[in-house]
Amino acid sequence: MLLFLDTEFTDFIDIDLISIGLVSEDGLHVFYAERNDYRIESASDFVRAAVLPQLGSLPNVICSREGLTLRLYDWFRTLPEHVKIACDSAHDRDLLWDAFEDGLPSNLDPRLVELAWRSEDARFNAALERYYLDSGFLRHHAFHDASALRAGWLAVKR
Numbered sequence: 001m002l003l004f005l006d007t008e009f010t011d012f013i014d015i016d017l018i019s020i021g022l023v024s025e026d027g028l029h030v031f032y033a034e035r036n037d038y039r040i041e042s043a044s045d046f047v048r049a050a051v052l053p054q055l056g057s058l059p060n061v062i063c064s065r066e067g068l069t070l071r072l073y074d075w076f077r078t079l080p081e082h083v084k085i086a087c088d089s090a091h092d093r094d095l096l097w098d099a100f101e102d103g104l105p106s107n108l109d110p111r112l113v114e115l116a117w118r119s120e121d122a123r124f125n126a127a128l129e130r131y132y133l134d135s136g137f138l139r140h141h142a143f144h145d146a147s148a149l150r151a152g153w154l155a156v157k158r
Contacts, residue, residue, distance in 0.1 A: 021143030
């Protein structure tokens, strides 16, 4: 199973996970969480303007760092035996790995499907744009960005 991942975080230098979104290739498995204990003082001006205003709009997603770790392990236990992560940034992968704290779930393949190179693909980019236009969602929300990556992947795969 392929999972599309996106995260939002405070800053590239003083990095602290704010939110995380995962969506399976078939769209049937989704995960989204927002941390309530990230270091807000570390948030860049960009994050304060583009990311933080989008938080708090979904029910039952807010948790602490410890709560996030537990939720992630619980969710991964519901997934098939072999899961791979697809994302467009190593930062996303690293933040997910860090969120697990005690090691990766046994069903998670540590090899990453890198999507950054897809930014050169017109079909991939058009599908991303179409996702945001059709859904009305904004960029820089971890769940919607993961969903947009999925849309781009599916467009290229077809």
